[in-house]
Amino acid sequence: MTKRRKRLLTGDGVPSPREEKATAPPRREKKKKTDIGKVFINISIGLCIFSLIWFFYALYMRSALARRVVTLHPSPRVLNVSSSSPAVSPEKFWGSHRPHVYFGMKTRSPRSVVTGLMWMRQFADVDGNLRHTCEQGDRLQGYGWLMHDGVSFGVQEIHDRDFTLTTEFVKRLGGDHGGDWTWRITAKQHSSAVTAPVISLMCYAATDVQGSLQAHVEEKNHLSSVTGTSEELGNFKITFGKPTAGEGAAGKYAKYNYLTTRSPGLDKLTDIAKNSLSHKFIFSPPKGEKRSYFALDSHKVATHHNQQQDPKIESDFVVHQVTVQTPFQMEVLFESGSFRDRPNQLTGSVLTDELERRKVAFDEKFEGTFGLQAKKFTSSQIKFAKAALSNMLGGMGYFYGQSVVQSVYNEHPLLYPESPLFTAVPSRSFFPRGFLWDEGFHQLLLSKWDAPLSLEVIAHWLDLINIEGWIPREQILDDEARSKVPSEFIVQHNENANPPTLFLVLQKLLEQLETDPDRLSSHLPVLRRLYPRLKTWFEWFNTTQAGPVANSYRWRGRDKDTNLFLNPKTLTSGLDDYPRASHPSSEERHVDLYCWMALASGIMANVARILGEPHKVYKNTHLTLSNNELLNELHWSESLRVFSDYGNHTQAVSLQQEKVHVPPGQPRHQFPVTRLVRSVRRAPKLQYVNALGYVSLFPFLLHILTPDSPKLEHILRDIQDPERIWTPYGLRSLSRTDPLYMKRNTEHDAPYWRGPIWININYLAVRALHHYGNIEGPYQEKASAIYQELRTNLIQNVYKQYLETGYIWEQYSDSTGRGQGSHPFTGWSALTVLIMAEKY
Incomplete structure (x- = not known):
């Protein structure tokens, strides 16, 4: 090779033109440029393919997420499809x-x-x-x-x-x-x-x-x-x-x-x-x-x-x-x-x-169940109590059809799968359909009369649960039901919850079953089929309704148009227009939902334990939420001396007539009709909500407070105060001293949970007083005395209004005791029977 190279050199040592022509560096450089271009092309093609794959995957995922809202829970149904047939029942x-x-x-x-x-x-x-x-x-x-x-x-x-x-x-x-x-x-x-x-x-x-x-x-x-x-x-x-x-x-x-x-x-x-x-x-x-x-x-x-x-x-x-x-x-x-x-x-x-x-058998069973004759009630009062129970039983309906539902992934509402529902209803005239949070209260009464009937109703409701763990809170399943419902309330949204009151019934049924081993063993198969659905339901609450800080909870679905409402409603809480934070935000913490979750976690732990399932997670959650120190940290307002919601709030709000400018010489009828709109006089800030009423009582109502809690003294004081919650007819829903007491929420929206007396919450209050009055503690005697007086007041007023008007009512005036709202309302107002019987 050395000799050959020498022959190709010219006399001055410069390579010959032939050799220059033969050299490859320029070609090698061109090839390198070509390779880089191919790399860019390949990368571009890869990105396009990846983008297409991602696009179609995103479409698939969105479609899959959109279908989840109408995909029923995959576990076996609690009730067989033939469970209501004449062959089976x-x-x-x-x-x-x-x-x-x-x-x-x-x-x-x-x-x-x-x-x-x-x-x-x-x-x-x-x-x-x-x-x-x-x-x-x-x-x-x-x-x-x-x-x-x-x-x-x-x-x-x-x-x-x-x-x-x-x-x-x-x-x-x-x-x-x-x-x-x-x-x-x-x-x-x-x-x-x-x-x-x-x-x-x-x-x-x-x-x-x-x-x-x-x-x-x-x-x-x-x-x-x-x-x-x-x-x-x-x-x-x-x-x-x-x-x-x-x-x-x-x-x-x-x-x-x-x-x-x-x-x-x-x-x-x-x-x-x-x-x-x-x-x-x-x-x-x-x-x-x-x-x-x-x-x-x-x-x-x-x-x-x-x-x-x-x-x-x-x-x-x-x-x-x-x-x-x-x-x-x-x-x-x-x-x-x-x-x-x-x-x-x-x-x-x-x-x-x-x-x-049949009448004789009914009378005997009624007395054996509720013992009102033994409690010295008059024949007229007992007839009233029989009517209250009978109206709830006679008001049970069997519905079949499809709810209309929607999630954030759906552009338009979808039809839920066809399903049956056997349930009691709040009111035959005004609400002749199933309501999730009402049904827990209904079954507190019916479970005393017929426990298997209540288990069947609970099973019907939980068979409606979807794969996410959501149950539509209002069941409008057929044309007859839809004909009674305003169009704006027909579509159910899957981010919206409702108080899980079915856990109240499960709590009582478990107490009954655990005292009777034979009945417990016979109901274990139903409990086993209920369990995976209860588990998913609880987890849905625990994730979708989680609050801004650890172990806090927040109701979703509050009204978003803050300009039209004196206080944006929270229908999902069941307490509609009860005052919450004036300006809805993700920073809110709701004390009633916190208490519902404390109750539910304890019952989940009990169900899992009975079934031999892992229960420590539920037990630990219950211990955490039942810790009064955590409850106080999240919801106790020392300045207000009440348990409170927390959020972006100001009390300097009022409804005022909207100002519509009409240019001189222009006819007024061509311009919009003036409305009542909200005026905010002072900017909101993160703080405890200054409302004293039913929500403030939930740590007491659901027995979250320990018997020796100093906070119990404040609650008992507020309950007894006529200027706050006490009336001769029952506990009012909002203190008379509250800025929103009996205030309209819009010009067409009369106060609902802002003063009137509701029997379901009064039942929980009587039950709680009975509970604390029978547990040793510094407030036992006081709770017992209030219990006797409140129980008497409730029974006398509901009975008196029934005699005078012929009806049991949705709510009662806190100033006169007169029945008001829809009627007959032999849904949760029929809990008066349990108050009479002292069956808690």
Whole structure:
């Protein structure tokens, strides 16, 4: 190689042109540049591919997250899908599971055949005063169940203007489809009535999408019976007895009419009946003048436009109308086609004997459960207590359908999976549907009457839980339910909680079961199926409702438009307009939610321990939240001497008329209507909220305070102070000294939890006083004395208002004790029965 190199050198030692041409450095440099370019191209392609993958992954994840809100919990259902069927639960298959109507029955099945009663007073001042769904606008003098065992029979009185209807039903088991039942409807005029009223009763049956009905008509428009068939009922027959003056008495003069048509939905039944009324019919009794009366006229019923297109979306609707002068009595008999060995028909004296037997059994069970006779209550007071319990039992409903829900990942609301719900309701007239936080209070009473029934209801609610651990707090499952709800409240949002009051019932059920090993072992399978759902529910609260500092909690879902509200509402807390921090922020800490979580963690630890599951995490959480030092650190205001929320707050707020500038010479009507808007006179700052009321009492109400806590002395002092919480009728919801006491929240939003007396919180207060009055401590004697007085005041006022008005009420005035709000409200206001019985 050395020699060759020498030959290629020129004489001056410079490489020859040939050699220069042969050298490769320039080519090597070009190749290097080319490699760097390829690297950049490859990186760009890789980034594009990665971006596309990330984009599609993000789309997938968003879609997956969006679907989570409507994805049910993966654990096995607590209740089998057939748990409500006649094969599994024949005794509860038929029932008065239509709380929104004055009188009606249906089965516990998704598409039940429904039956019901409408009525109207003929020749009245107001024409066409048809009664069907429970409406406060009907201004009845009172209505409700006097006796109802929750399963097999019920007795109800409905007091209209000048007559009373008594509706009774009895069920008889037999066959494969829930057996038979009979109604007896008795009408009696009031002593104050000038003339005997003439009444039209309209008894009907309607299918809900599936099934068919066939009317059987005798001469003179008399519908004698209806036969039908459906998947859940097989073949059946409904027979309409003729009206009599009473059992064994001769028939009365009556006029008959009927209607057979199709309905686009069960929520349209009232409208169809009203629209079919005609005044062309003549009522001509043997003695008395001939008069035109309103009656069903099939010629007035319009054919629905979609009947021709898709008859499957409509249902059969058959109505029997009988018009007769009071007093009278009539019976309606349902007979199942599969009940082939019935001994006799459940009518006449057979029905009377069966009713009497059920009434005696009800009275005996009531006294054995609540012991009110032994406590020396009067017969009238005991009758009131029986009515309160019976209205809650008779107000239980079976619903099937889909909630409308939404999460932050959904652009539009979605339909939740179809589900059943067997639940009590707060009010048959105003809230005839399921409410999550109400139901815990309902079951405190019903669990004393029928513990397995309560477990079934709890299971129904927890079977609604989604994969996240969220339960929609208001259950609006079908068209009938939606027809009663303003549109802005229909969509349920998955960040919103509701107080987990079902833990209150579980606490009591566990106490009952642990004292009875046989019952505990029989209920262990249900508890095991409940446990994974309870676990997910608790964790959902513990994460989604966590507060800004460790071991604090904050309700989500507060009203965001702070300009329109004197104090933005917190519907999710169950206490609606109770004063919270004036300016909602993520810095808030809510003392009531803290206490709910302290309670829930303790019960979770107990359930896990009983089932042999790991329970130390729950136990440690409970010990942490029950630590009074931590509670004081997070929520005790030393300057206010009360337990308080904490947040961005100022009390210098008021509602003022909005100023709208109208230029001179311009007509005022062309400009916006002035509103009441919030005026903030002093900027908010992070501080304890200066409100004294129900929220301040929660560490006491849920027994979080130790019996020797000095804070208990302050609470007992505030409870007793008439200028603060005490009234002769119960504990008011907000102190009279509070700046927002009885203040409107908007010009159209009257005070709700800002002074009135609520029975559910008063029940918790009486229970807490009983608890601290029976535990050794420095405040035991004082708590016991307050307990006796508060218990007496509550019982006397709720009972007095029932006698005077015919109703148990949603809330009671703190100044007069008068019932107010929706009525009848035999949801948590019926807890008065437990206060009477001292069953805590």
